[in-house]
Amino acid sequence: MMSTNRIISYAQAINEALKEEMALDDRVILLGEDIGSYGGVFKVTKGLFDEFGKERVIDTPISETGFIGAGVGAAMTGLKPIIEIMWIDFSLVAMDQIINQAAKMAYMSGGQTSVPMVIRTQGGGGRGNGAQHSQSLETLFAHIPGLKVVAPSTPYDAKGLLKASIREGSPVIFIEHKMLYSQKGEVPEEEYTIPLGKADIKRSGKDVTIVTLSRMVQFSLEAAKELEKEGIDAEVIDLRTLVPLDIETVKESVKKTNRVVVVHEATRSYGWGAEIAARIQEEAFDDLDAPVQRVGAEDVPVPYNLNLEKEMLPQTKDIIQGVKKSLYLQLETV
Amino acid sequence: MQELLQTYHLNENNFNWDKNWFIQAWRIMNTIRVFEEKSIQIYKKGLMGGSLHSSIGQEAVAAGVCMNLKKDDYISITYRGRGQALAKGADPFQLFSEILGKKTGYCKGKGGPMHITSQELGILVANGIVGAGIPIAVGAGLSIKTLKKNQVSVAFFGDGATNQGAFHEALNLAAIYKLPVVFVCENNLYSEMTPIKNAVLNEHLAERGLAYRIPSIIVNGNDVRAVYEVAKQAVERARSGEGPTFIEAKTYRLLGHMIGDAETYRTKEEVEEWRQKEPIRNFRDVCLKQNVLNEKELDEIQQQVIQEIDIAYERAMKSEEPEMEEIFNDVY
Numbered sequence: 001m002m003s004t005n006r007i008i009s010y011a012q013a014i015n016e017a018l019k020e021e022m023a024l025d026d027r028v029i030l031l032g033e034d035i036g037s038y039g040g041v042f043k044v045t046k047g048l049f050d051e052f053g054k055e056r057v058i059d060t061p062i063s064e065t066g067f068i069g070a071g072v073g074a075a076m077t078g079l080k081p082i083i084e085i086m087w088i089d090f091s092l093v094a095m096d097q098i099i100n101q102a103a104k105m106a107y108m109s110g111g112q113t114s115v116p117m118v119i120r121t122q123g124g125g126g127r128g129n130g131a132q133h134s135q136s137l138e139t140l141f142a143h144i145p146g147l148k149v150v151a152p153s154t155p156y157d158a159k160g161l162l163k164a165s166i167r168e169g170s171p172v173i174f175i176e177h178k179m180l181y182s183q184k185g186e187v188p189e190e191e192y193t194i195p196l197g198k199a200d201i202k203r204s205g206k207d208v209t210i211v212t213l214s215r216m217v218q219f220s221l222e223a224a225k226e227l228e229k230e231g232i233d234a235e236v237i238d239l240r241t242l243v244p245l246d247i248e249t250v251k252e253s254v255k256k257t258n259r260v261v262v263v264h265e266a267t268r269s270y271g272w273g274a275e276i277a278a279r280i281q282e283e284a285f286d287d288l289d290a291p292v293q294r295v296g297a298e299d300v301p302v303p304y305n306l307n308l309e310k311e312m313l314p315q316t317k318d319i320i321q322g323v324k325k326s327l328y329l330q331l332e333t334v
Numbered sequence: 335m336q337e338l339l340q341t342y343h344l345n346e347n348n349f350n351w352d353k354n355w356f357i358q359a360w361r362i363m364n365t366i367r368v369f370e371e372k373s374i375q376i377y378k379k380g381l382m383g384g385s386l387h388s389s390i391g392q393e394a395v396a397a398g399v400c401m402n403l404k405k406d407d408y409i410s411i412t413y414r415g416r417g418q419a420l421a422k423g424a425d426p427f428q429l430f431s432e433i434l435g436k437k438t439g440y441c442k443g444k445g446g447p448m449h450i451t452s453q454e455l456g457i458l459v460a461n462g463i464v465g466a467g468i469p470i471a472v473g474a475g476l477s478i479k480t481l482k483k484n485q486v487s488v489a490f491f492g493d494g495a496t497n498q499g500a501f502h503e504a505l506n507l508a509a510i511y512k513l514p515v516v517f518v519c520e521n522n523l524y525s526e527m528t529p530i531k532n533a534v535l536n537e538h539l540a541e542r543g544l545a546y547r548i549p550s551i552i553v554n555g556n557d558v559r560a561v562y563e564v565a566k567q568a569v570e571r572a573r574s575g576e577g578p579t580f581i582e583a584k585t586y587r588l589l590g591h592m593i594g595d596a597e598t599y600r601t602k603e604e605v606e607e608w609r610q611k612e613p614i615r616n617f618r619d620v621c622l623k624q625n626v627l628n629e630k631e632l633d634e635i636q637q638q639v640i641q642e643i644d645i646a647y648e649r650a651m652k653s654e655e656p657e658m659e660e661i662f663n664d665v666y
Contacts, residue, residue, distance in 0.1 A: 029480060055480060061510070066469050066503025073473020076458055077408065078481055081473075096500070100463050101470065109451035110442035111664035113459065145665055170666035 006189055011044050011181040013155035014120075017162035018045065018082065020191070022052050025080060028166060029056045031067050032084030032120075041086055042122065042181050064094035068119065072102045075117040075171075082166060087133050088123035088175060102171040103146030116169045118162070122176040124215055124265055125313050129178075131301035134309070136214075136266035141173045142242040142275075148196055149242040151175040153217035155185040157240055160194030168196060177215040197244030201253070205235035208323050209253040211276055212263040213239045216314065220263055223319035234323060242272055250276065251284045258289040261322040265313060268296030295322040339544045341552040344560040346624075356626045357635065358401065359558050363393040363614050364639045366417040369426055372647055373416070373433060373447070377593050381651075382433050386447060389417040391556075391588030394613035395520050396421040398561025399488060399581075402569045408456045408474040408487040410467035413448035415460045418490050423455050426643055430650035437656040444660060456485075464525075465491060465498030468517070472504045475513030475578075486572040488516045494525025496539050502546075505580070509546040514572035516565065517543060517580045520555060522587035527599050543580025555583030556613040559620070588612060 008016070022028045030045060030052075036059035039046035049057040060067040064085060071081040085091045091098065098119065105113040125134035142149045150165055150172060152158040158176065165172040202217055203224050210220045217238045224234040235253050239246065254260055260280055262273035277292040298312045324331055370390050377386040389396070392414075400421035403409070411418045416429055424440070432439030433447045440452050448462040458474060461467040471489035478485045495501050496519060508515045519539050523530055536542065543550030549571070553564045561583055568579035586608040590597045597605075609615075621627040 027481075058511075061503075061506060063503040063506065065500050066472070066507045069466070069469025069500060069504065070473035070476055070507055073410070073458065073470035073487075074476045074480075075473070076470070077474040077477035079477045096463055096466055097469065101459075101461075101466055105459060106666060107664045108441060108445045108449040109453070109459070109664075110440070110444045112441070112451055112453040148666070 006187055007184050008155055008187050009181065010155045010158050010176070010183045010185070011042060013159040013187050014044050014162055014176065015046060015048070016187070017159045018048060019051065021163055021166045022048065022056065027078060028080045028082065029058060029074070030082050030084065031058045031060055031071055033060055033062055033086050035059060035084050040084060042178065044181070045084065064090055065097055068094040068097040069101065071117050072097055072105070072115055075115045076105065076113050080116045080166060082118045082120055085119055085121035088121045088137050089132050089135050091119070091121060091137070098141070098147070099144050103144050106170065107146060114169055115171050118165045118172045118174050120162070120174045120176065122178045124177045124179060125302045125309055126179040126215070128304055128306050128309060130304040134302035136264065136297070138175055138242055139266055139270070139272045142272055146171065147243065148172045149175070150196060150240065151177070151214040151242065152240060153180070153214050153238050155183065155187050157194060157200065157238070159187055160192050161196065161240060164193040164195055167193070175214065179215050194240070196241045197246055198240065199246035199249040200238045200240055201235060201249070202238045203234065203236040205233040205257065207233045207257055208235070208259040208261060208326055209250065209257045210234055210236045210261050210263055210319065210323065211239060211250055212236065213242070214265065216263045216265050219314065219316050220319055222316045223323065226316065226320055227323055232323065232327065247279050247283070250280065254280060254284050254287045258287055259326040260288070261293040261295060261319065261326050263295040263314060263319050263322070265297055267299045268294055269299050271296050290326045290328065293322040293326045295319050338547065338549050339540055342560055342564050344557060344563065349559055349563070351624060351626055353626055356621055359397055359562070360617065360621065360627065360632060361635055361639060362397040362401070362421050363558060363617065364636050365426070365643070366393040366396060366420050367614055368639050368643045369416060369420060369429065372643055374593055376433060382447065383435065384446060384448070385592040387414040387592050388589045389414045391608065391612050392520055392522055392585045393417055394558035394561055394617070395518065395555045395583040395585055398558045399518055399565040401562055402565045403486065403488065406456055407485050408458050408471065409490060410458045410471035410474070410488070411450070411460045411490045412467060412492065413460060413462050414492070415450060415490065416447065419450045419452070419457055419460070422457055424450070424452060424457065426646035427649050430647050431653050434650055434653070435655065436650060436653040437660070438650065438653040442660060443656045444664070465495035465500040467491065468495065468501050468504040469507070472508045472513060472515055475508060475515040476511065478514050479511070484573060486514050486516060486569050488518055490518045490520065492525065493519060493521040493523065493530040493539055494533070495519070496542050497525070497533055505543065505546045505548060508578040509548050512575070512577035514575070515578040516568040516572055517548070517578060518565070519580070519582045521582055521584050524587055524591065524599070526591045527595065529599060538582060540580055540582035548578050548580045550580040550582065552582045552584065555585030556611055556616055558613060558617055586611070
């Protein structure tokens with residue numbers, strides 16, 4: 001029987017996933033900056049160094065190219081490395097190892113090589129970390145064949161998706177959100193995994209479909225609550241993974257609601273929202289009663305000032321506006 | 335600290351003059367040379383795509399290092415790496431097939447000449463990105479250490495790679511974790527079309543290993559005996575858990591960066607001078623001078639190699655192209 005009502009944080013849920021998979025499989029090792037006795041800057045790896053030792057929880061120099069590359073090599077030769085990139089922005093110094101190496105090994109070798117590696121990292125804005133520590137870069141990775149991209153929104157999803165990612169057998173970019181680490185939610189004691197490529201309907205509705213992931217799921221649910229007061233019944237789909245993409249769940253929803261708003265924290269232009277909009281118009285054009293709306297961050301770097309940052313990033317009110325636009329409702333003048 | 339940097343001088347009196355060793359070295363170096371020459375013909379006939387980067391003149395490094403390796407030891411090589419693959423035991427038929435894009439190639443025709451891989455032979459990956467294979471070889475070293483195996487991981491790369499960040503980060507990781515890795519820098523004096531002397535102030539690239547407190551050794555890369563001896567020590571050090579070694583093998587790329595290179599960056603006289611010091615001619619002289627192998631024996635082996643390479647080439651030419659469905663296989 002599933003035990004209920006056990007409430008833990010998103011960071012704890014990820015910690016549990018790591019701990020369980022490490023206990024289950026000796027080949028799972030962790031590599032990253034300050035993840036050892038310090039427990040990681042967001043304390044996600046807390047306690048793992050004491051439990052599994054320095055051979056399996058390996059502190060690295062500040063050397064992302066080096067240790068992501070070493071992770072690729074280790075994954076190719078029998079280990080299952082989980083690499084923590086402290087801030088997603090730091091992955092950019094190691095793009096060769098991620099894009100030219102990890103993503104292409106299986107294909108270039110004609111299927112001889114596999115890279116069972118997870119890169120765990122955190123992205124997003126909301127706490128005044130400025131332009132080089134606040135980006136939402138999931139689209140960059142989703143554009144590269146050979147990489148899977150996961151971005152969980154709840155503690156439950158984070159745990160189940162991370163466990164599945166570790167067992168996936170191919171490179172996975174697992175993007176956590178810094179503003180979600182302290183967020184709490186129900187996580188059962190029992191073992192479970194969530195397969196990649198399955199979207200989750202976080203709220204059912206009949207008037208409009210909101211397609212989103214990561215922190216924007218919370219914002220979309222808040223927007224849905226507000227809209228309900230005005231008699232608008234929104235469905236919120238949490239994609240959970242961009243690659244593989246569960247477009248079927250989205251299309252099913254569009255059949256019912258005939259209206260779509262795509263919401264992401266990444267900058268709007270060339271974001272994955274455009275991909276979803278394109279797929280819907282290609283594959284479900286006749287189900288649409290209105291153009292697909294996109295809600296995303298302004299096309300600027302993330303400003304430091306908290307008020308400016310909040311204005312630049314999508315907020316609940318922006319999602320409400322997007323929904324109203326798709327319903328051809330009069331917009332409130334701001 | 336300076337004692338970590340050494341120049342190796344072969345002591346002919348101490349060298350083990352085992353006839354079989356000489357036959358093996360002669361055979362491997364000739365296999366590489368003949369394979370590379372045939373590949374150039376393939377390229378010039380327009381039978382293959384992309385570019386072809388020859389390792390003619392650098393055969394002694396591949397042979398001397400790989401003769402110390404076991405089948406399950408790892409190597410990470412480069413776009414100029416068919417020689418190292420052959421020295422590690424690669425089948426010329428599967429190599430030609432890959433170059434020709436055939437389904438019988440090591441990578442089913444999806445990798446090409448720059449990306450030769452063989453899991454079976456421990457050929458981790460051949461990289462088209464300069465320096466990128468070095469951290470990967472270090473990662474294989476991490477696996478060996480973590481899983482308590484008795485293998486060694488060798489990173490082959492050129493002089494140009496020593497200016498890449500990946501090189502420096504990888505050396506540092508191998509040093510601090512004391513990994514069973516041998517770094518083999520084939521200093522052929524040219525980083526693509528740029529003389530290495532214009533791209534770094536150090537005369538000896540082995541100093542860069544020293545910078546990370548890795549025992550580093552300079553060796554004549556055109557003498558297969560010297561390379562063999564130096565690699566032997568490095569491989570033994572790695573296997574016994576003493577950590578990484580950096581080898582700078584000084585050699586020369588007798589052909590351009592790729593076939594078709596105008597080579598405006600060097601003189602014909604310079605190339606000719608190095609041709610006199612090239613490893614196969616050099617080794618033939620040694621064999622004769624030391625009376626290990628006579629003219630007839632040397633020629634016979636060479637003829638055998640030529641025949642084998644011809645047969646491999648003919649077979650590869652007759653092989654099938656991959657099916658279109660292959661486009662969608664092996665993505666993840």
